Amino acid sequence: MRVLYDPEPRSTDEIFSPEELATFRSSHHVTEWQGEDRTAFYARHLPETEILVSQQPMGADRLALAPRLRAIFNVETNFLPNIDYEECFRRGIHVLTPAAVFAAPVAEMALGMALSLARNIHGEHAAFLTGEEKWLFEGNRQSELLAGSTVGIIGFGDLGRALYRLLAPFGCRVQVFDPWQPNGHLRRQGVEPVGFDALMSQNRFIFVMATITTDNAGMIDARALGLMQPGAMLLLMSRAAAADFGALTADAASGRIRVATDVFPVEPLPKDDPVRKVPNMLFSPHRAGALTWALREIGTRVLEDLDLISRGLPPIACRRAERETVARMRSMPVSSPNPS
Template sequence: MRILYDPSPRATEDIFSASAKEKFFSTYDVIAWNGEDRDDFYRRHLPETEVLISQQPMERDRLDLAPKLRAIVNVETNFLPNVDYEACFQRGVHVIAPSSVFAAPVAEMAVGMALSLARGIHASHGDFLNGEELYGLDGNHTAELLAGSDVGFVGFGDLGRATHKLLAGFNPTVRAFDPWLPEGVLSRLGVIPASLDDVLSKSRFVFVVATITTENAHLLNAEKLGLMQQGAKLLLLSRAAVADFAALAEAAASGRILVATDVFPEEPVAKDDPIRKIPNILFSAHRAGALTSALENIGNYVLEDLGQIARGLPPVACKRAERETVMRIRSKPIDKS
C-alpha cells in the first residue's frame, strides 16, 4: 500500500516508538516528504498514493490528483478546515485522526486539578514555602470534598467520558451538557442529561471539555459564569475559545469561583500577561496531554487503522470525520515553533 508521509508539525520520533517506526516503514511503501518543494512533491506522488498522512491542505484540486486515495490521516489530531470533506465523502475517502490518544492523560490531569482546587493543595504548598502555612482545620476553611459532590460536564466526548470514568470512585452526581448527543445516549453513559444552565448552576465542579465549534465560541461568558455557585470550581481542559477569558479572569479575581486551566487563547502566554497575577487560578502550560506515551499512541493507532484499510476494512482506532459536524469544528492547529 503506497503511503505519502508528511507528518509535520509532528516529528516521526514523537509519534512512533522505535518498534512501531520499523513496522511502519517495513510494512508499507512509504514516500516521505523531506523538505523539498511541497507542491511539486504532492503533484508527483499523489497519483499513486493510497493513504495520505498529512495535515497539508487537500482541496479538490489536490484530491483530483489522487484517484487511488483511500484515506487521509491527520496525525496532528485535529480536523482542520483545509480539506474538501464533501469531496472525500463523495469519493469514499476516510478522513481520520487519532485524537482520542489524549483523553486518558488529560483526564488524569483534570481529576488532579479538581482535587487541588477542592483541597487547596497548590495554594497550601505555596503558603508553606513562604512560611505562611496554616495547620489542621485552620488550613481547610475553604476546602470541600470531591467525593459525593455535584459534578458537571460541558461536552461529553472522549475526554469527558475518560474523566467521568476516573471520577467513579468519588461517587459524584454527574450532569452533562452536550448538544451533539441525545439525552438517551448521555443517560446510557451514566450521566444526567442537563442544560448548560443546569450544569453551571447545580455543580460544585464543572469540567469544560468541549471542542471549539462554530456555535460555542465564548459560550462561557460573564452571564453564564454568573450562574455558578459561590466557591464552585471550573476546570478548562479542552479549548480555550469555549470561554471568555476576560470574564473568567474577572470571576476568579473576585473570589466567587476557582478556576484551573491548561489552555489559553494565545500560547505561549506572554510574560507580562495580566492573567498571571489573577488569584484563584491554577495554571498548567498546555501540558495535560503532552506525554511520550500518548504521542506514541498516535503511531500505534495509525498502524492499527492502516492494517484495517489494507484489508479493505473501515478504520476503527482513529476518529472519523463526520459529514454533519466536521466543518463546524474550529480547533487551532498545533504550533511546534
C-alpha cells in the same frame, strides 16, 4: 500500500517507537517529505498515493491529483478546515484522526487539578515555601470534598467519557451538557443530561471538555459564569476559545469562583501577561495531554487502521470525520514551524 508521509508539526520520533517505525516502513511503500518544496512534492507523489499521513491542505485541486487515495490521517489530531470534506465523502476517502489518545491523560490531569482546587493543594504548597502556610483546620476553611459532590461535564466525547470513568469511585452526581448526544444515550452512559444553564448553576465542579465548534465558542461568558454557585470550581481542559477569558479571570480574581485552566488564548502565554498574577486560578501550560505515551499511541493507532484498510476493512482505531459535524469544528491547529 503507497503512503505519502508528512507528519509535521508532529515529528516521527514523537509518534512512532523505533519498533513501530520499522513496521510502518517495512509494511508499506512510504514516501517521506524531507523539507523540499511541498507543492512540487505533493504534485509529484499524490497520483500514486493511497494513504496520506499529513495535516497539509487538501482542497479539490490536490484531491484531484490523487485518484487512488483511500484515507487521510491527520496526526496533528484536529479535523482542520483545510480539507474538501465533501469531496472526500463523495469519493469514499476516510479522513481520520487519532485524537482520542489524549483522553486519558487529559482526564487524569483534570481530576488532579480538581482535587487541588478543592483542597488548595497548590496554594498551601506555595505558602509553605514562604513560611505563610496555615496549619490543620485553619488551612482548610475553604476546602471541600470531591467525593459525594456534584459534577457537571460540558462535552461528553472522548475527554468527557474518560473523566467520567475516573470519577466513578468518588460517588458524585454527574450532569452532562452535550447537544450533539441524545438524552437517552447520555442516560445509558450513566449520566444525567441537563441544559447548559442548569449545569452551570447546579454543580460545585464544572469541567469544560468540549471541542470548539461554530456553536459553542465563547459559551463560558460573563452570563454563564454568573450562574455558578459562590466558591464553585471551573476547569477549562479542552480549548481556551470555549471561554471569555476576560470574564473568567475577572470572576476568579474577585474570589467568587475558583478556576483551573490548561489552555490559553495565546500560547505560549507572554511572560508579562497579567493573567499570571490572577488569584484563585490554577495554571497548567497546555501539558495535560502531552505525554510520551499519548504521542506514541498516535503511531500505534495509525498502524492499526492502516492494517485494516489494507485488508479491505473499515478503520476503527482513529475517529472518522462525519459529514454532519466536521464542518462545525473550530479547534486551533498545533502550530507548525514550516507552514505551507
